[in-house]
Amino acid sequence: MxxxxxxxxxxxxxxxxxxxxxxxxxxxxxxxxxxxxxxxENPHNIVGTVPVYNGKVLLCRRAIDPCFGKWNLPAGHQEMKEGTMAGALRETKEEAGAELKNVCPFMLLDVPFASGTHIYFIGDVVNPDCKPGPETLEQRFFSEEEIPWDKIAFNSVKRALRCYFSDLKKGSIGFHYEIKEKPGKE
Incomplete structure (x- = not known):
């Protein structure tokens, strides 16, 4: 309760x-x-994507609270009667103006202390000249070295990014499951 x-x-x-x-x-x-x-009362799903183009990840700088001005993967609340992938792709289109292909599940992060689950899909950006929506101040593709780690909006985004770049180095993108039992740093 x-x-x-x-x-x-x-x-x-x-x-x-x-x-x-x-x-x-x-x-x-x-x-x-x-x-x-x-x-x-039921948990809330946060659905989003790790949009990739030539090994770089597309991040959006938030134009809304919480975390106004910080960088985020395109993500948001899943709507009623909407599948998780459909919600993630909708959020990606709304926030980043991006369409993805070769989409597959990438990460499930359980966050029981916040009554939520974060579900990320990974996919290739179809056209890198996408235009952000009104919830985004700007967007940019980042390599691992370029990521502004101290300006990332949420710990779940940091976890997804670290998993992606780790997988990229291994040469194989996998599926990741994690559970975060309490608030705080990653």
Whole structure:
């Protein structure tokens, strides 16, 4: 149960919610005091891509908070009724104006303390002359040596970048799974 949950009223009937373990369940849930509707809170998927062109990665400098002005892989929240890859490709088009080919799963990073999962796909940029969207101040292709590591927006992005450049050196791009149990540095 999320401590910072803002659920107060039932979306079915408008009555107050209480936190309790429903019959047959094992976890606390928000339950309507009038109609009994159970309101589930579920983790959030962050979906994105590692867009590659000639061994360099396309990063976007954020025009929005959090982390305004920092560099990020194109990524964002998966929408309802949207697949993870479709969401990642949508975010890449919206933020970087880029289309990808040869797309495949690259990294799954579980972040249970934040009730989230970060899912990255990797793919080749079709046209390097892509134009960023309104959530991006600028974008650029970076080699490993050019990455502004101290100006990367999120630890999950650092992890994905480190995995990509490590794989590149090995000559084989693999799939990576990691779990981050607590907040803090990578």
């Amino acid at each position: 999320s401590e910072e949950s803002e659920l107060k009223f039932c979306s079915a009937c408008g009555a107050l919610l209480e936190i309790k373990i429903p019959e047959g369940d094992t976890r606390e849930r928000h339950v309507c005091t009038k109609c009994g509707q159970i309101h589930y």
